[in-house]
Amino acid sequence: MTAIGNFKPRTVYVTYIASTPEKVWQALTSSDFTRKYFWDRTVEIEPRQGGAFVLRLPDGRSNVEGEVIVWELPRQLTVSWQVAWPEEFRKLPECLVRYEIDQAGDAVRLTMTESHSWDVPDAILSGGRSGWPAILSSLKSLLETGKPLSIAMAPPTKMIEAIKRLT
Amino acid sequence: MTATSPTGGLSHRDPIIESDPPRRLVYGWKPLERDKPDERPSRVTFELAPFKGQTRLTVIHDEFDEGSKIFGMISNGWPAVLSSLKTFLETGRPLDPSWKDSVQSCTVEAGA
Numbered sequence: 001m002t003a004i005g006n007f008k009p010r011t012v013y014v015t016y017i018a019s020t021p022e023k024v025w026q027a028l029t030s031s032d033f034t035r036k037y038f039w040d041r042t043v044e045i046e047p048r049q050g051g052a053f054v055l056r057l058p059d060g061r062s063n064v065e066g067e068v069i070v071w072e073l074p075r076q077l078t079v080s081w082q083v084a085w086p087e088e089f090r091k092l093p094e095c096l097v098r099y100e101i102d103q104a105g106d107a108v109r110l111t112m113t114e115s116h117s118w119d120v121p122d123a124i125l126s127g128g129r130s131g132w133p134a135i136l137s138s139l140k141s142l143l144e145t146g147k148p149l150s151i152a153m154a155p156p157t158k159m160i161e162a163i164k165r166l167t
Numbered sequence: 168m169t170a171t172s173p174t175g176g177l178s179h180r181d182p183i184i185e186s187d188p189p190r191r192l193v194y195g196w197k198p199l200e201r202d203k204p205d206e207r208p209s210r211v212t213f214e215l216a217p218f219k220g221q222t223r224l225t226v227i228h229d230e231f232d233e234g235s236k237i238f239g240m241i242s243n244g245w246p247a248v249l250s251s252l253k254t255f256l257e258t259g260r261p262l263d264p265s266w267k268d269s270v271q272s273c274t275v276e277a278g279a
Contacts, residue, residue, distance in 0.1 A: 016250035016262055106263035107250075137253070145257050149221055 004069060004078075007096045007115035010125055013132045014111045019143040021101045024108050025074035027139055028099055037138035037148040045079075047071060053079045061085055069096065076100050081114075086155075091166045093118055112136060123162035127155050168194050176200065181208065190215055196228065196241075204236040224249070 017024060027033040031042035034055070041063055044054040049071050055064040062084045070078035078098040083089040093116070100111040114128045131153065138149040170179035178200055185193035197208040209232075214225040226245060231238045251262040 014246035016247050016254075018254055018258075018260075018262055104247075109246075140250070140253065141257060144254055150219055151221070 004096060004115075006117040008117075009113045009115045010120060011114040011128050011132065012111065013136055014109060015136050015140055016104060016107045016109050017140045017143055018106070019108050021074040021103060021108055023143060024101050024110055024139075025077070027143060028077060033139070033142065037142045038135055039153075047073075057085065066094065070098070074101055088160075088163055089155075091163060092124070110136065110139075121162050123156075123158040127159040130156060172200065184210065185212075196237075198237065203240075206232050206235055206237050209235070209237065209241075 027037070029043060029045050029047075031044075034041050034043045038055070040058045042056045042058075044052070044056065046052050046068060049068055051068040051071070053064075053066040053068055054062050057063050065082050065084050066080035068077075068079055070076050076098065078096060080094045081097045082094040083092050095117075096113075096115040098111075098113045098115070100109075100113070102109045102111075112132055114125075114132070134149070134151045134153055138151065142148040168179065168181045168183055169177065172178045178198060179196070180199065181195040181197060183192075183194050185191060192213045194211055195208040196211050197206075208230075209228060210230040212225075212227040212229075214227070216223045216225075226249065228238075228241055228245065247262075255261040
């Protein structure tokens with residue numbers, strides 16, 4: 001079990017969505033949704049604390065592997081997040097990704113918090129800081145309009161270089 | 168740039184620092200309502216980048232006083248305002264404005 005006390009929030013993204021907490025939860029945990037807004041990835045998640053969590057690429061390889069730390073439907077989902085692909089990204093220590101879902105008037109506030117247990121350089125944080133707004137903007141569009149966004153994106157060059165320098 | 172509150176009071180009268188439509192807009196930021204802390208003006212930058220019929224909007228709000236209270240307020244405010252802007256542009260309807268009643272204080276760490 002991951003010792004979550006050692007992890008400090010480094011990136012927070014908040015978005016308000018015209019939807020219900022249950023729908024937002026479903027969008028985070030069901031492949032029917034992730035395939036559309038999370039660059040064709042499917043999600044496998046065992047619905048309990050300590051359960052396995054995998055984000056899978058369309059060709060079946062795992063992209064992210066982790067464990068369910070908090071499963072509190074439909075308020076909070078926290079998973080540990082170990083990048084398994086691209087290969088060289090396996091050097092990154094696991095981080096925590098927490099989704100908090102709160103009712104806010106007729107809308108839902110979704111707060112994504114990415115926390116780290118080490119002194120992560122900004123160059124490495126830049127991956128999440130460019131990726132999460134794209135992913136969560138697309139999730140919002142999908143839930144509100146039925147259509148995701150179409151955003152092509154690769155990890156920032158400075159992130160890839162900083163990972164190469166990790167020992 | 169002036170902004171008025173729903174009750175008609177002046178809430179902003181800020182200088183435009185840079186305007187390069189439709190790519191970049193920079194203005195000063197000083198809330199004028201009496202219940203807002205009296206701090207030196209900060210600065211807001213909007214950057215717009217087109218991508219396949221979509222737009223990436225980046226908002227940078229900086230130049231705050233040390234220990235600024237307004238920083239905490241805008242950290243709660245921008246996500247709601249920008250979420251509603253996105254909903255309005257994509258569906259023709261803004262979000263329910265009652266988010267204001269449910270905003271909790273949240274901590275935004277350095278760089279976030």
